Amino acid sequence: MRRMAILTAAGLLAIVVLAPVIWLMILSVSSTADIYTVPLRWIPSDWDLSRYGRLLAPDPSGNTSPFLLALRNSLIVGVAGTVAALAISAPAAWHISRAHAGEGLLHVMVGTYMLPQTVMALPLYVMLSSSGLLNRPAGLVIVYLGFLVPFTTWLLKTGFDQVPRQLDEAARVDGLGAFGIMVRIGIPIARASIATTALFALLMAWDEFFYALLFTSNAAAKTVTVAIVDFTSGRVSDYGLVAAGGVVAALPPVLIGVLLQRHLISGLTAGGVKG
Amino acid sequence: MRRPIFVMRGGSALAVRRRSAEGFAFLSPVVIVLVVTVGGPLLFTLAISFTSASFLGTLADLRIVGLRNYVTVLTSTSFQHAFIVTIEFALFTVTAEMLLGLGTGLLLAEEFPGRTLLRVLLIVPWAIPTVVNAITWRLIYAPDFGALNALLQQTGVITDYRSWLGDPSLALYAIGVADIWKNFPIVGLIVLAALQTAPRDLYDAAHVDGAGIFRRFSTITLPHIAGPLMVALILRTIDTIKVFDIVWVMTRGGPFSSTKPMSMLVYERTFSNLESGIGSAIAFIITLVCLVFIIAYTRLLKRQSRSA
Numbered sequence: 072m073r074r075m076a077i078l079t080a081a082g083l084l085a086i087v088v089l090a091p092v093i094w095l096m097i098l099s100v101s102s103t104a105d106i107y108t109v110p111l112r113w114i115p116s117d118w119d120l121s122r123y124g125r126l127l128a129p130d131p132s133g134n135t136s137p138f139l140l141a142l143r144n145s146l147i148v149g150v151a152g153t154v155a156a157l158a159i160s161a162p163a164a165w166h167i168s169r170a171h172a173g174e175g176l177l178h179v180m181v182g183t184y185m186l187p188q189t190v191m192a193l194p195l196y197v198m199l200s201s202s203g204l205l206n207r208p209a210g211l212v213i214v215y216l217g218f219l220v221p222f223t224t225w226l227l228k229t230g231f232d233q234v235p236r237q238l239d240e241a242a243r244v245d246g247l248g249a250f251g252i253m254v255r256i257g258i259p260i261a262r263a264s265i266a267t268t269a270l271f272a273l274l275m276a277w278d279e280f281f282y283a284l285l286f287t288s289n290a291a292a293k294t295v296t297v298a299i300v301d302f303t304s305g306r307v308s309d310y311g312l313v314a315a316g317g318v319v320a321a322l323p324p325v326l327i328g329v330l331l332q333r334h335l336i337s338g339l340t341a342g343g344v345k346g
Numbered sequence: 347m348r349r350p351i352f353v354m355r356g357g358s359a360l361a362v363r364r365r366s367a368e369g370f371a372f373l374s375p376v377v378i379v380l381v382v383t384v385g386g387p388l389l390f391t392l393a394i395s396f397t398s399a400s401f402l403g404t405l406a407d408l409r410i411v412g413l414r415n416y417v418t419v420l421t422s423t424s425f426q427h428a429f430i431v432t433i434e435f436a437l438f439t440v441t442a443e444m445l446l447g448l449g450t451g452l453l454l455a456e457e458f459p460g461r462t463l464l465r466v467l468l469i470v471p472w473a474i475p476t477v478v479n480a481i482t483w484r485l486i487y488a489p490d491f492g493a494l495n496a497l498l499q500q501t502g503v504i505t506d507y508r509s510w511l512g513d514p515s516l517a518l519y520a521i522g523v524a525d526i527w528k529n530f531p532i533v534g535l536i537v538l539a540a541l542q543t544a545p546r547d548l549y550d551a552a553h554v555d556g557a558g559i560f561r562r563f564s565t566i567t568l569p570h571i572a573g574p575l576m577v578a579l580i581l582r583t584i585d586t587i588k589v590f591d592i593v594w595v596m597t598r599g600g601p602f603s604s605t606k607p608m609s610m611l612v613y614e615r616t617f618s619n620l621e622s623g624i625g626s627a628i629a630f631i632i633t634l635v636c637l638v639f640i641i642a643y644t645r646l647l648k649r650q651s652r653s654a
Contacts, residue, residue: 074458077453077456077458078458080449080453081453081458081460081461081464084450084453084464085460085464085467087527088467088468088470088471088527088531089467089470091482091483091486091527092470092471092474092482094482094485094486094493095478095482095485098485106491107490107491108491109491109496109507110496110499110500111491111493111496111500113496158375159375159376159379160375160376162371162372162373162375162376163372163373163375163376165372166368166369166372166373167373170368170369172369173369173373176373176376176377178644178647178648180376180380181643181644181647182637182640182641182643182644183380183384183385185581185584185636185639185640185643186384186388186633186636186640187587187588187609187629187632187633187636188588188590189588189590189609189612189613189629189632190387190388190391190612190626190629190630190632190633191383191384191387191388191391192612192613192616192617192629193387193390193391193394193401193616193622193625193626193629194386194387194390194391194394195383195387196617197390198382198387213382213383214383216379216383217379217380217383217384220376220379220380221380224376249368249372250372274473277475278475278476278477280475280476280477280591280594281590281591284594285617296475296477299477299478299481300477300481300594300595303481303484303595310485310488310491313481313485314481314482314485316481317478317481317482320475320477320478321473321474321475321478324473324474324475325469325470325473325474327473328469328470328472328473329466329469329473331469332465332466332469335469335472335532335535
């Protein structure tokens with residue numbers, strides 16, 4: 072009886088979680104005729120993979136597709152933002168972990184990470200436009216550091232806390248300074264948690280929408296989140312094409328999420344749930 | 347265990363000075379980033395909120411108006427409406443996410459075939475970008491060829507197709523369902539992680555003492571997961587108070603502003619109506635509301651790191 076209830080609940084949960092995702096994938100490969108019929112056909116009678124081609128292939132005159140450019144921009148912003156955030160936050164995280172100084176700073180950072188983006192939007196816009204960084208991936212990287220750095224500092228600090236202190240002492244006796252100890256001892260030993268932190272940061276940058284909406288308005292800088300929302304705001308929107316864009320945009324973060332599964336909870340409760 | 351944070355370290359004045367110079371070098375990059383991207387902008391917005399600035403205006407146009415923008419905002423029906431919309435959305439989604447998350451966590455703590463797979467599946471809604479989630483549900487709710495209409499009609503629940511996002515009394519809750527779908531699984535995983543450290547022998551003892559399932563839940567399980575649940579509750583609440591992305595993609599705040607939260611009002615006032623002073627005042631009000639929860643959160647973190 073109890074076992075039946077558990078299995079039923081588990082089955083129901085799986086359906087609830089999967090149904091919208093499967094529906095999105097079905098839409099992306101259904102023929103247009105199958106999408107626009109009443110009553111709706113749940114399993115497409117014709118498979119149509121051409122939308123993925125249309126999304127990614129160059130247009131007839133040979134221009135790179137805007138969606139592919141957007142994917143490229145998201146990748147550039149994500150990787151550059153992650154690398155910069157790690158480089159900036161690693162020394163601070165190491166110092167806070169070792170010297171037990173700056174813990175107040177750490178709590179302030181966790182706080183700033185949760186501030187609404189709307190309150191920073193106007194000054195950041197003024198800053199980027201006056202320095203010519205609107206519509207540039209570099210501009211997005213700078214503003215993304217505002218939420219990436221607090222998060223990576225926090226996660227790296229928890230990672231560095233796991234590095235045994237006896238190793239510091241040994242290295243100090245060997246004549247290494249604080250920076251040397253971090254580079255030679257801390258970073259190599261904490262590399263697994265650094266990798267986890269990097270994946271989280273990549274995910275956060277990839278998902279960001281609000282700043283990208285405000286600070287990018289042309290194909291040279293638009294990220295993938297802005298690009299797919301553009302699809303939906305056209306007068307005539309092809310549901311299948313929108314769905315295909317969604318599947319492509321969701322694929323990298325879902326893969327990263329599954330990779331991260333073991334570290335998900337500690338990462339989330341440490342620095343907050345991404346917006 | 348309490349970490350010995352307050353132990354005196356160093357010794358000679360020289361060592362202390364060297365240590366603080368070192369601290370400065372290690373911490374300054376982070377401090378610079380925070381000042382440029384967070385602290386500075388925050389103060390800038392605060393200052394603008396006391397002026398009559400317009401977005402395209404030059405600095406010469408600035409007139410200091412004191413608290414007038416705040417009075418204007420707080421007495422305007424559009425803000426009051428957006429405030430109520432935001433609170434309604436927060437109450438609906440956070441309550442549902444906590445309850446469903448609790449149920450999901452308790453379920454996953456049981457042994458059953460496929461449990462590991464289900465746990466991986468629960469990561470998917472969390473990992474899907476908010477914008478893609480919003481688009482997916484927009485397609486599901488589509489009034490003409492959407493899956494929800496088809497499902498409900500083919501099962502006989504409704505006879506005619508409805509416009510879920512076009513109905514002012516339904517739209518906010520329709521968006522809420524999309525938000526709940528994305529976020530309850532992660533609450534479930536947080537609950538599960540807390541449950542897995544629950545003291546097994548306490549349950550056995552309670553069982554022997556004849557404590558029923560509800561008694562065991564309220565006296566052992568709930569106190570044990572209360573901390574992590576509280577963290578999840580605060581984080582979700584902050585996120586919903588700031589809500590923008592999902593609403594922007596699904597309804598742009600419509601129909602008739604029925605789904606327009608406070609953040610969208612900031613966006614409109616600042617960047618469309620070019621009333622930056624007013625927009626900044628609204629942004630600051632949102633920030634103050636968030637700050638209450640942020641302070642609660644950092645307090646909770648401090649307490650947990652001390653008892654860890």
